[in-house]
Amino acid sequence: MRLARAGEPGAERPVAQDESGAWRDLTEVVGDLDPSALAPEALKRVATAVAGGDLPVVAEAARFGPPLARIGKIVCVGLNYRDHARETGAEVPAEPVLFMKAPDTVVGPDDEVLVPRGSDRTDWEVELAVVIGSTAAYLETHEDAAAAIAGYAISHDVSERTFQLDRGGQWDKGKNCATFNPFGPWLVTADEVGDPQRLGLRLWVNGELKQDGTTADMVFGVHEIVRYVSQFMTLHPGDVINTGTPAGVALGVPGTPYLVAGDVVELEIDGLGRQRQQFGSA
Known part of the structure; x- marks a missing residue:
């Protein structure tokens, strides 16, 4: 699974790529791609939601930000x-x-x-x-x-x-x-x-x-x-x-x-x- 954060600096939204190559908005699933979203159960939840095909499709991103928010060290x-x-x-x-x-x-x-x-x-x-x-x-x-x-x-x-x-x-x-x-x-x-x-x-x-x-x-x-x-x-x-x-x-x-x-x-x-x-x- 490919996860990313798309948008202008400070306003990125979490997205995941589905099997067709489209990017799906994950905001309602994880809020943001931060440390809490990396837990195995959270990643399973994301994968299930992406596979379901109901998440909104995000238009081609003009900018990808760092794919992880609130990096620790x-x-x-x-x-x-x-x-x-x-x-x-x-x-x-x-x-x-x-x-x-x-x-x-x-x-x-x-x-x-x-x-x-x-x-x-x-x-x-x-x-x-x-x-x-x-x-x-x-x-x-x-x-x-x-x-x-x-x-x-x-x-x-x-x-x-x-x-x-x-x-x-x-x-x-x-x-x-x-x-x-x-x-x-x-x-x-x-x-x-x-x-x-x-x-x-x-x-x-x-x-x-x-x-x-x-x-x-x-x-x-x-x-x-x-x-x-x-x-x-x-x-x-x-x-x-x-x-x-x-x-x-x-x-x-x-x-x-x-x-x-x-x-x-x-x-x-x-x-x-x-x-x-x-x-x-x-």
């Missing part, structure tokens, strides 16, 4: 693709490298992204996002981890490398600039995605293919990431995990220009849709 995994670790000259980590991204970095999949003031190395990163659907702490098995996942979406983990790497402290400085996490267009439920380690990821800058990878190259797979993270923090419905990026970022290819105002970035993941952002100035 965003946990990110660094250096989680073997080819990306190689291109940056880093060793493949023995354990997942974790950092946090604030929920207020999230914007819609096609919204403008702002190059922050003082930036000279704003970079791109297409990532598979995991959306948590049930509370998870101290998970023991990959089966337990899979059961905690409501679905998946595309995250663009935009990064400012000078802030991240050269200004001291943790990576968070280069990860939490305004608009630095375009998210969506859809949340695709875990049952439809199936095996999350068989997804292709691609990203273009001004029409030039920069990243072309697969989740099969992850150092730590999705279920292991969820299990691992749950050992250090409790995951709640509405939390998001950005699972890392494949090779092809500007940081990893010497001489590659970084992003500036006017650039256009497009990205996609198999089955999860496509994003397009024009970059502007903060």
Whole structure:
């Protein structure tokens, strides 16, 4: 099932795509796509309502917003693709490298992204996002981890490398600039995605293919990431995990220009849709 939030910023309505491809208004079923809508019983209620064919059809959306409202926390995994670790000259980590991204970095999949003031190395990163659907702490098995996942979406983990790497402290400085996490267009439920380690990821800058990878190259797979993270923090419905990026970022290819105002970035993941952002100035 594909779930989304359509409409102008602050006025999005929850929608789901039926078998014909039409988008159906879910307002009377869940109110909004927020953490409470991710519970298994809520998703079953949505699926039943969509299959019934009685929900109002929504006209083709001019804009998709983030497919989840009131995101809790965003946990990110660094250096989680073997080819990306190689291109940056880093060793493949023995354990997942974790950092946090604030929920207020999230914007819609096609919204403008702002190059922050003082930036000279704003970079791109297409990532598979995991959306948590049930509370998870101290998970023991990959089966337990899979059961905690409501679905998946595309995250663009935009990064400012000078802030991240050269200004001291943790990576968070280069990860939490305004608009630095375009998210969506859809949340695709875990049952439809199936095996999350068989997804292709691609990203273009001004029409030039920069990243072309697969989740099969992850150092730590999705279920292991969820299990691992749950050992250090409790995951709640509405939390998001950005699972890392494949090779092809500007940081990893010497001489590659970084992003500036006017650039256009497009990205996609198999089955999860496509994003397009024009970059502007903060």
